[in-house]
Amino acid sequence: MTDIEIDTRGETCPVPLVECRKALKKASEGDEVTILGTHPASKKEIPMACKALGLEIIGVEEKDEEWKIKIRR
């Protein structure tokens, strides 16, 4: 099992969503993918995408403008 972290801070639509999908595509089953970002809409839309992909969100953290979403592949 590997932990993968991707940093999309400062990036806007559709980059956080796309980078999230690219990381999930590369990850193996059981890997944890963490997305770091500041784009407000992506904070709502990454969980939507995970639901559509049938993947589990295992944590969401927020601090000021920044958010961190952890997904299990």
Added chain:
Amino acid sequence: MTDTAETTDKAVIIVHSGDLDKIYSALIVGNGALAMGMDVSMYFTFWGLQRLKKGGLEKGPLSKMHMLGLGKWMINKRMKAANVASLEKLMNDYKELGGKILACEMTMEIMGVKAEELRTEWIDEYGAVGTYVNEARDAKITLFI
């Protein structure tokens, strides 16, 4: 990804316009649909196809307020300030996520575009209206941009 839960819902976009802002819209929707787990095909035709020429992706004018290039310059400046991805990056992401590009053969004929003038590495298939209809037949989202 090969999750069994992954849907095979499909989005098909006709990219008819070669305007910079419309190519942005098409590629953003295409990438978004791929990111949400859909299959996506983009059918490039007429002025849209011109943007698949080598060096042609960012060449289009703005659909509104182009103002001889001044509007485009302003928009590009603002997009850079807002850190909006380039069309080249969006296209590379689209291909990496498995998005399909279809090129219209009739446009190539009437506009005299030769295959060697195009970014053939992006193009999955050349076809005409039947190819589009076949792709769109079972699509959940179809757009004409």
